Amino acid sequence: MNDNQFVPPQDAFTRTVAIRFSHCDPAGVVYFPHYFDMFNGLIEDWYTEQLGVDYSKLILGDRHGFPYVHIETDFKIPSRMGEHLDLTLLLTRIGRSSLTVTIVGHLAGVERLRARLVTTMTSLETQRSVELPHALRQKFEAYLRLTGQAQS
Amino acid sequence: MNDNQFVPPQDAFTRTVAIRFSHCDPAGVVYFPHYFDMFNGLIEDWYTEQLGVDYSKLILGDRHGFPYVHIETDFKIPSRMGEHLDLTLLLTRIGRSSLTVTIVGHLAGVERLRARLVTTMTSLETQRSVELPHALRQKFEAYLRLTGQAQS
Amino acid sequence: MNDNQFVPPQDAFTRTVAIRFSHCDPAGVVYFPHYFDMFNGLIEDWYTEQLGVDYSKLILGDRHGFPYVHIETDFKIPSRMGEHLDLTLLLTRIGRSSLTVTIVGHLAGVERLRARLVTTMTSLETQRSVELPHALRQKFEAYLRLTGQAQS
Amino acid sequence: MNDNQFVPPQDAFTRTVAIRFSHCDPAGVVYFPHYFDMFNGLIEDWYTEQLGVDYSKLILGDRHGFPYVHIETDFKIPSRMGEHLDLTLLLTRIGRSSLTVTIVGHLAGVERLRARLVTTMTSLETQRSVELPHALRQKFEAYLRLTGQAQS
Numbered sequence: 174m175n176d177n178q179f180v181p182p183q184d185a186f187t188r189t190v191a192i193r194f195s196h197c198d199p200a201g202v203v204y205f206p207h208y209f210d211m212f213n214g215l216i217e218d219w220y221t222e223q224l225g226v227d228y229s230k231l232i233l234g235d236r237h238g239f240p241y242v243h244i245e246t247d248f249k250i251p252s253r254m255g256e257h258l259d260l261t262l263l264l265t266r267i268g269r270s271s272l273t274v275t276i277v278g279h280l281a282g283v284e285r286l287r288a289r290l291v292t293t294m295t296s297l298e299t300q301r302s303v304e305l306p307h308a309l310r311q312k313f314e315a316y317l318r319l320t321g322q323a324q325s
Numbered sequence: 326m327n328d329n330q331f332v333p334p335q336d337a338f339t340r341t342v343a344i345r346f347s348h349c350d351p352a353g354v355v356y357f358p359h360y361f362d363m364f365n366g367l368i369e370d371w372y373t374e375q376l377g378v379d380y381s382k383l384i385l386g387d388r389h390g391f392p393y394v395h396i397e398t399d400f401k402i403p404s405r406m407g408e409h410l411d412l413t414l415l416l417t418r419i420g421r422s423s424l425t426v427t428i429v430g431h432l433a434g435v436e437r438l439r440a441r442l443v444t445t446m447t448s449l450e451t452q453r454s455v456e457l458p459h460a461l462r463q464k465f466e467a468y469l470r471l472t473g474q475a476q477s
Numbered sequence: 478m479n480d481n482q483f484v485p486p487q488d489a490f491t492r493t494v495a496i497r498f499s500h501c502d503p504a505g506v507v508y509f510p511h512y513f514d515m516f517n518g519l520i521e522d523w524y525t526e527q528l529g530v531d532y533s534k535l536i537l538g539d540r541h542g543f544p545y546v547h548i549e550t551d552f553k554i555p556s557r558m559g560e561h562l563d564l565t566l567l568l569t570r571i572g573r574s575s576l577t578v579t580i581v582g583h584l585a586g587v588e589r590l591r592a593r594l595v596t597t598m599t600s601l602e603t604q605r606s607v608e609l610p611h612a613l614r615q616k617f618e619a620y621l622r623l624t625g626q627a628q629s
Numbered sequence: 630m631n632d633n634q635f636v637p638p639q640d641a642f643t644r645t646v647a648i649r650f651s652h653c654d655p656a657g658v659v660y661f662p663h664y665f666d667m668f669n670g671l672i673e674d675w676y677t678e679q680l681g682v683d684y685s686k687l688i689l690g691d692r693h694g695f696p697y698v699h700i701e702t703d704f705k706i707p708s709r710m711g712e713h714l715d716l717t718l719l720l721t722r723i724g725r726s727s728l729t730v731t732i733v734g735h736l737a738g739v740e741r742l743r744a745r746l747v748t749t750m751t752s753l754e755t756q757r758s759v760e761l762p763h764a765l766r767q768k769f770e771a772y773l774r775l776t777g778q779a780q781s
Binding site for chain 1: 498499514517518531534
């Protein structure tokens with residue numbers, strides 16, 4: 174049995190990224206900083222499409238920021254131009270002002286990379302962390318219930 | 326005392342990156358995937374300028390790859406357009422085919438971010454890891470002696 | 478009447494790009510090099526989805542390149558995070574080994590930017606231009622018939 | 630005689646860019662949007678290092694923007710990892726609120742690419758173009774005298 178096997182929890186938020194020419198380096202595989210850009214895009218889409226929260230309004234309207242404070246990533250199998258990589262977002266932890274998400278990149282049931290990202294909600298005016306608003310916290314908790322226990 | 330204080334070991338490889346307009350996002354700070362691109366550039370320069378190994382020949386000539394297998398990063402203080410961020414490369418561990426480096430981003434003696442990156446030397450032909458060549462290992466060991474104990 | 482009005486020809490290839498946080502700069506609008514990356518992605522999708530030609534096989538399998546030899550772009554109206562920009566690809570000219578495409582970025586019927594890109598088909602082995610293969614030329618001509626006269 | 634020969638005017642602003650692994654695509658040459666990022670960086674450095682104007686203060690302090698309204702580029706010879714590309718900035722035209730610069734990429738006396746970029750000074754508050762301030766115009770005119778006639 175392949176220990177890289179990955180089956181996303183039912184109802185977990187998954188989006189497929191087409192690996193493009195522009196993602197790849199002279200070795201023919203994705204240049205790794207592009208994965209972090211894909212993660213950020215996935216989180217943006219998760220807010221908007223899954224939680225029903227317009228991410229751009231959170232930033233531009235409410236003047237909130239979501240800087241990353243910690244990121245850990247394991248790169249297991251490289252991806253190549255023409256492949257379609259599935260990215261699944263799992264919730265790991267809901268803190269007072271922070272949120273920890275796990276993003277798993279997988280293809281055909283095999284895990285290719287896994288990242289844990291800790292982000293903190295801040296005010297762009299004061300640059301300080303702010304408590305997660307109640308309505309947002311409820312949406313996070315609903316997603317956690319939907320996708321199962323917090324993932325490590 | 327500020328626990329973010331950072332004094333690089335004497336003789337450690339440090340390069341300064343001018344934070345540009347293009348690095349920054351609508352929140353006015355560096356968009357985080359750019360840091361990973363800066364790390365890769367620093368490692369490239371370290372091979373060429375510090376170790377005297379032409380990194381492009383390692384890739385294009387000898388057909389070696391240096392994919393990252395694990396990355397951990399703590400983002401402590403954001404950086405803004407017009408600032409000059411110092412990046413210092415420390416060696417953490419020399420393995421059989423892998424190398425672990427710690428990169429500290431600092432400005433005016435204060436640590437802003439810290440990353441640990443594990444990279445494995447591979448053959449681009451076989452896509453498998455290869456043992457670090459003796460000459461390269463000696464250069465890594467010399468740098469380790471120059472900059473002090475392995476850093477965690 | 479607004480002279481920036483734009484109605485794409487019926488059956489023209491159009492894809493919508495969500496303008497993301499990561500596309501935008503401290504001025505809050507798309508940092509212009511990202512548009513060129515979007516253009517390249519649109520052309521890639523046009524080959525694969527409209528013409529039925531797997532672009533990654535053209536590059537990786539047949540070892541062809543499609544370098545740009547000339548690009549002209551007019552930027553008329555900036556785009557912001559949260560907007561959805563439509564990109565329409567029109568054929569301008571089919572040469573012996575070159576192809577000229579016009580890409581129009583538009584939103585709600587108003588043209589925001591327009592680019593003309595000349596690309597040449599090359600062999601990655603010889604680095605020289607090659608004549609467009611007959612089958613590919615036929616697909617280009619069919620798209621030209623579908624979308625009307627060559628556009629300037 | 631090679632009609633791609635290029636000798637920059639004496640005293641023209643030139644900076645060298647090390648072509649990195651990260652700039653290059655699976656075809657082994659610079660992925661073209663990176664050139665536009667290099668152009669923007671060159672212009673930024675030209676303001677700060679040549680004209681003595683802190684570009685970040687113009688943006689963040691004075692709240693000015695310098696969006697591009699038109700760009701034309703000829704790509705003549707591709708560049709590869711490990712090469713050092715010289716970029717020279719020439720002034721083409723000083724308008725009421727716009728500035729046209731020509732950037733030539735060259736290596737060992739041979740021109741590899743040439744771009745003409747028209748930028749307009751705007752107010753980030755009103756999003757409208759503003760007249761170039763007198764002090765800035767004088768600096769542009771001094772650079773024009775230094776490097777010879779306006780270039781086409």
